Every structure is written in structure tokens, then in C-alpha cells.
Amino acid sequence: MNSTYELVRYELGLKGQVIDLQSHLWSPSVALNTAYFEWKYERNPYVAESLIYLVMHDGRAVGMRGFHGMQWEGGIPNQKSIVLYADDLVIAPEHRNRGLIPKIMAAAFEDLAKRRYRYAFNLSAGPITLLSSLATGWRSVGSMQPMRQRSWRVVLRSGRNRLITRLPMLSRKNSGILRLWPEKKRASLADIDAELVRHKLRDVPSIRFEDVPRCAAMAELVERIGGSRIRHVRNAEYFQWRFQNPLGQYRFLFWEKSRLEGYLVLQEYTSAYANKEVVNIVDWEATSVAVQAELLQAAMSLAADRNLIIWSVSLCQQLTAVLDKAGFKLEPQTQCGTQEPPVLLARPIRTEELDSDWLFAGQPLLDMKSWDVRMLYSMHG
Amino acid sequence: MQSLRDKIIAVLEVSNVELDGELNEDTPLIKSGKLDSLGLFNLALFVEREIGGKLDVTAFDLAKEWNTINDIVNFIAREQRSG
Numbered sequence: 233m234n235s236t237y238e239l240v241r242y243e244l245g246l247k248g249q250v251i252d253l254q255s256h257l258w259s260p261s262v263a264l265n266t267a268y269f270e271w272k273y274e275r276n277p278y279v280a281e282s283l284i285y286l287v288m289h290d291g292r293a294v295g296m297r298g299f300h301g302m303q304w305e306g307g308i309p310n311q312k313s314i315v316l317y318a319d320d321l322v323i324a325p326e327h328r329n330r331g332l333i334p335k336i337m338a339a340a341f342e343d344l345a346k347r348r349y350r351y352a353f354n355l356s357a358g359p360i361t362l363l364s365s366l367a368t369g370w371r372s373v374g375s376m377q378p379m380r381q382r383s384w385r386v387v388l389r390s391g392r393n394r395l396i397t398r399l400p401m402l403s404r405k406n407s408g409i410l411r412l413w414p415e416k417k418r419a420s421l422a423d424i425d426a427e428l429v430r431h432k433l434r435d436v437p438s439i440r441f442e443d444v445p446r447c448a449a450m451a452e453l454v455e456r457i458g459g460s461r462i463r464h465v466r467n468a469e470y471f472q473w474r475f476q477n478p479l480g481q482y483r484f485l486f487w488e489k490s491r492l493e494g495y496l497v498l499q500e501y502t503s504a505y506a507n508k509e510v511v512n513i514v515d516w517e518a519t520s521v522a523v524q525a526e527l528l529q530a531a532m533s534l535a536a537d538r539n540l541i542i543w544s545v546s547l548c549q550q551l552t553a554v555l556d557k558a559g560f561k562l563e564p565q566t567q568c569g570t571q572e573p574p575v576l577l578a579r580p581i582r583t584e585e586l587d588s589d590w591l592f593a594g595q596p597l598l599d600m601k602s603w604d605v606r607m608l609y610s611m612h613g
Numbered sequence: 614m615q616s617l618r619d620k621i622i623a624v625l626e627v628s629n630v631e632l633d634g635e636l637n638e639d640t641p642l643i644k645s646g647k648l649d650s651l652g653l654f655n656l657a658l659f660v661e662r663e664i665g666g667k668l669d670v671t672a673f674d675l676a677k678e679w680n681t682i683n684d685i686v687n688f689i690a691r692e693q694r695s696g
Contacts, residue, residue, distance in 0.1 A: 329629050334646030363653040363670060367643045367679075372671030575671055 237294075237332065239339040242284035249293040250284065257322040258479065259503035267478040276300050277473050278314050285340040287323070287332050294324040295332045297340050299352065302609070303470070306462035306602070307593030315592075316344065316352040316581070319611055321361045337368045345582045351592065354577040355610030365577050369586050373576040374600040376543040376607075379552075379560040385537040386509045421483045421500050421511065424534055432533040438493075439530050440486045447471035449492040453517060461546070461604035462592050466515075474608065479503050482514075485530050487523045494518025496527040498535060499613055511535045513542040514613035515606050521550045528558055543574070546605045574612060576605060617663070617689060621682050624659045628652035638683040643676050660685070664692040 242250065251265045258265045273282040279301030287295030298320035305312045318340075323332050344352070355376070357365055366372070429441045447468040454466045464470065475482045480499045487494035497515040501507065513531060518524040532540065542560065544552055578597045580586060595602040607613035615623075622636065630642070630652050642648040648656070656679065661668045678688045 329649055329651040331646060331649045333650050334648075338646065360650045360654060363657060363675070364650045366670060366675040367648065367653060369676065374671075 236289055237327075237330075237335075238288045239336060240286050240288055241343060242282050242286055246286065246293055250286070250296060253293050253296055253322060253324060254320065256324065257320065259505055261504070264478060264503065271473075271476055271478055272300050273298065275473065275476075277469055278303050279316070283316065283340075283344065284320075285336055285343070287327070287336055289327060294327040295322065295336055297321050297336050299340070299344065302353075303465040304353075304462060304592065305465045306460060306595055308460045310460070311593040312465055313592070314349060316349050317611075318352045318354045318365075318577075318579075319356065321364070333364045334368060337364065341369075341579075341581060341583065347581075349581050350585075351590070351597070352579050352581055355605070356574060356612050357577055362575060362577070365579070368579075369583065370577045370579040371590075371598055373578055373598055373603065374545065376574040376576065376605060377545040378541055378563045378574065379544045379555050380563055381532065381540040381555075381558060381560045383509075383535075383537055383539055386539050389509070419537055421481055421498060421535070424483065429534065433530055436526055436530060438487050438489060439526060440488065441530070441534065442484045442486060445471050445475050445482070445484055445497075446486060446492065446495075449486075450495055450517075453492050453495065453519070457517060457519065459604055462595060462597075462602050463604040463606075464609045479506075479611075480514075480613065483534075485527050485534075487518060487527055493520070494523035494527055496524075496531050497608065498531055499607075500538075509539050511538040511540055512607050512613055513540060514608040516542070516551075521548075521554065524551060525554045528554060532558060541607075543605060543607050545600060546603055574610065576600070576603065617686050618682055620659070620663075621656075621685055624655050625652060628655045636682075638686075639681050641680055642682075643680045648679075656685070660689060660692075663689045664696055666696055668692075 240246075247269070251262060251269055254265050254269070255262070258268055273284065279299075283299040285297045286293045297318065299316040299318050301314050302317050303312055304315050321333065321336075354361070354365065354370070362372075424441070433439050433441065450471055451466060451468040475497075479502055481502055483498045485496040485498070486492060495515070495517055496513060499512045499514045500510070513528075516524060516527065518527065540560070541563075542555065544555065544560075544562070547555070578590060580588070580590060590597040592602070618638065625636070625642070625648070628649070628651050630647055630649070640647075642652075653675075657668060657670055673688075677684070679685050
């Protein structure tokens with residue numbers, strides 16, 4: 233590495249620079265990036281210090297890798313542990329391809345080895361981060377197997393836009409296409425009003441659509457359903473913090489009779505960089521498959537003009553059958569370097585543990601069957 | 614005709630891999646940290662072209678199997694045989 237680069241740990245005085253640097257990754261908005269940084273690193277309920285590693289050049293931050301805390305659980309009896317989530321890898325464009333990523337990763341793990349954490353996970357690596365991670369000791373547990381339900385309205389919008397971009401500039405303004413086929417504003421989750429909800433959900437009186445999470449009831453339901461696979465500790469504190477993510481906007485479907493029997497969480501991105509045609513189903517829990525199926529139908533009717541995406545890798549066969557019947561299709565595998573589907577990456581913090589058995593709560597980390605993964609556990613959600 | 618070794622060196626050169634000493638078949642590329650993300654990306658696309666099919670980079674130990682030019686040559690030969 234060129235000697236003009238210096239690797240340092242984040243300190244408060246560098247906050248502004250980190251937020252500027254993340255305009256290459258999170259969003260172009262300083263206000264949104266500041267809110268995201270504060271939510272993720274300063275208000276993280278599991279790790280008090282901001283574990284961020286920076287590459288400095290001429291006094292400016294030009295590269296970053298961040299780690300924030302998440303509490304995971306699994307096994308019988310249940311064991312809980314804080315695991316670091318590696319994220320936010322970015323190098324300023326003019327400093328890319330200079331060997332900075334391996335150096336920043338090595339420096340980060342050397343420093344983190346002095347702390348009490350055993351593993352780091354990553355559920356949102358892009359193609360470049362994936363390759364860099366695999367070269368530095370990370371292992372892939374497997375693909376999240378995203379399934380997508382394509383909305384015919386998105387297909388129409390895309391077709392219209394493709395057609396318009398092919399028209400010569402002058403004729404675009406006068407084109408009959410624009411008059412006959414004006415662009416209909418894509419509805420945001422925030423646009424779903426009470427009247428629409430009443431109309432769409434008139435046949436399913438047990439389902440409520442709400443803007444805010446019912447953190448205590450959701451946590452109680454998760455506890456009641458139980459499980460031994462590796463998953464986030466979804467208690468009330470977790471839900472309270474998690475849905476404050478400013479890069480996501482969330483809406484909630486609840487299925488209840490005398491008490492909560494199921495919920496489904498919809499999320500859309502707020503960053504200008506993000507795909508606005510997508511709504512993610514980031515969490516989907518219920519005491520029965522029938523309740524989950526009703527929640528899914530309600531979600532599809534409320535987000536009918538968007539593409540719905542869910543990670544299916546941890547779902548039981550009955551639920552993938554429900555998705556299949558509803559028109560969800562597995563996203564195709566693509567080329568290695570271009571658009572790898574989201575994968576689950578894991579790595580022991582200490583290099584000397586790379587050749588040992590990787591276990592969490594007695595379960596093999598590299599076996600996808602050990603995991604109960606939802607998009608909510610990742611920064612995709 | 615360009616050998617596989619020469620093609621790999623060409624990919625590394627295009628990727629601006631900084632090599633302090635002379636590059637030979639056993640120069641560590643990954644464990645030394647010399648092969649950065651762009652180099653890995655270009656290498657992955659190159660290997661995919663050579664084996665004539667899709668490459669699942671998560672299915673093998675990239676740090677071990679692509680660490681040197683010799684390793685990459687052996688990897689491609691193995692994939693071509695099995696493909």
C-alpha cells in the first residue's frame with residue numbers, strides 16, 4: 233500500500249468525513265446519511281462503541297469498513313451472543329484499485345481480535361465485497377434464495393420508460409405515447425391510506441394494517457413460536473430499534489383475534505440510489521401457515537403496483553408452496569462477478585480460528601440448515 | 614498463441630496489481646493482499662470465460678485456490694476437465 237495512506241480507527245471528530253464518504257454507498261443526502269450513521273452506530277443497542285476502520289489520505293477519510301452489533305440466538309438450551317455485522321465497505325472512487333480493501337480488512341480484524349466477539353457475519357455483500365471477503369477468510373454459508381413476485385404494473389412502467397428512451401429527444405415531448413400513456417406515480421407504502429386498506433382487507437377482518445410496530449406483541453409472538461435455529465434475538469428492544477432504520481420505510485400487517493397470531497413486515501427503500509420498484513417482505517411470522525397465507529395475500533393486494541421480494545432459504549416447504557402459488561419465482565442465479573444473489577457470509581474474528589470448526593450455539597455455522605434467516609437480519613431490510 | 618499463464622498476467626496487469634518484485638508462478642497474490650477487488654473481479658470474469666460456464670465463487674476456497682498464478686492455472690484446468 234502506498235505510504236501516503238494511513239489506517240485508523242474511527243473517532244468522533246471524523247463523523248462528518250464518514251458521512252461524506254458514504255455518499256458513495258448509502259445515499260446522496262447528507263441528512264439521510266447522518267440519520268443512518270447515528271441509528272446504526274451511535275444508537276446500536278448491542279455495541280456501544282463505533283467499530284469503524286478508516287483509510288486516511290492527506291487527512292481525509294477515503295476508505296471505510298464498519299462493524300455494528302447484533303444479538304443472535306440458537307440451540308437447545310437457547311444461547312445468546314453478540315455478533316459483529318460487517319458492512320459499509322466503501323473506497324472513494326479516485327482511490328480504488330490500490331489494494332486498500334485487503335489492508336483495511338486485515339487491520340480491522342487485527343484490532344477486533346482484542347475484543348470479546350467471536351464471529352462476524354455479513355448478509356448484504358455486493359459482488360465486490362463478496363469477492364474481497366472470500367479472499368480474506370470469509371466463507372459463504374449459501375444464497376438467501378430470493379423470490380420475487382413481479383407486478384404487471386411494474387412491467388408496464390418499465391416498458392413505457394424503455395420505449396420513451398428510444399425516441400429521439402425532440403419527438404419525446406410531442407409523442408402521443410406521453411399523452412396516451414402518462415406516467416402514473418408509483419405508490420409508496422406511505423401513500424396507502426385507510427380507505428384503501430378498508431377496501432382491500434374487507435374480507436379479512438382479523439388483519440390490521442399499521443404504520444408502527446407493535447414491538448411487545450411481536451416479541452411475545454416470536455417467543456411463543458420459538459425455535460432453535462440461528463436467528464436474531466427479536467425482543468421488544470430489538471424491534472424498537474430495528475424499525476427506526478432511516479434507509480427503510482416500514483409498514484405492518486397484523487393478524488389477531490384475542491391476541492396477535494401473526495405479522496408481516498413490508499419495507500421499501502428511502503435512498504435515492506435504491507430500486508423504488510421493490511417492496512421487501514422483511515419478516516413474516518405466524519402461529520400457522522394459514523395465517524401466514526392470509527397475511528401474504530393482504531400484502532400483495534396493498535403493494536400491487538410494486539415487485540415483492542422475500543428471502544426463501546429458511547422457509548419451510550409449506551410456505552414456499554404458498555409463495556409459489558401466489559406467483560413468487562426464485563430469482564435466477566447470475567454470473568459470479570456481476571450480480572450474485574445475496575449470500576450469507578461468516579468469519580471468525582481471530583485468524584487462528586479460521587481452520588477450526590465454526591460453531592454457534594453448538595450448531596455448524598457453514599450449514600444453511602442451522603439458520604433461520606430473514607431479510608430483517610440484513611441491511612437489505 | 615498466448616499461454617494461460619500469459620493471459621492471467623495480462624488480466625493482472627490490466628487490473629493494476631501492484632507487485633513489488635518480479636511476478637512468477639508462485640508469487641502470492643491473495644494472501645499478500647496484492648490482488649484487490651477489481652483484480653479479483655476481472656480474474657473471476659476471466660476464469661468464467663476460460664471454463665466456458667458460470668462460476669460460483671462461493672463454492673471453493675478462493676484464497677487458497679487462486680493464491681498464485683500456478684493455483685489459478687490448476688483451478689482452470691480442473692474446472693475444464695470436470696465441465
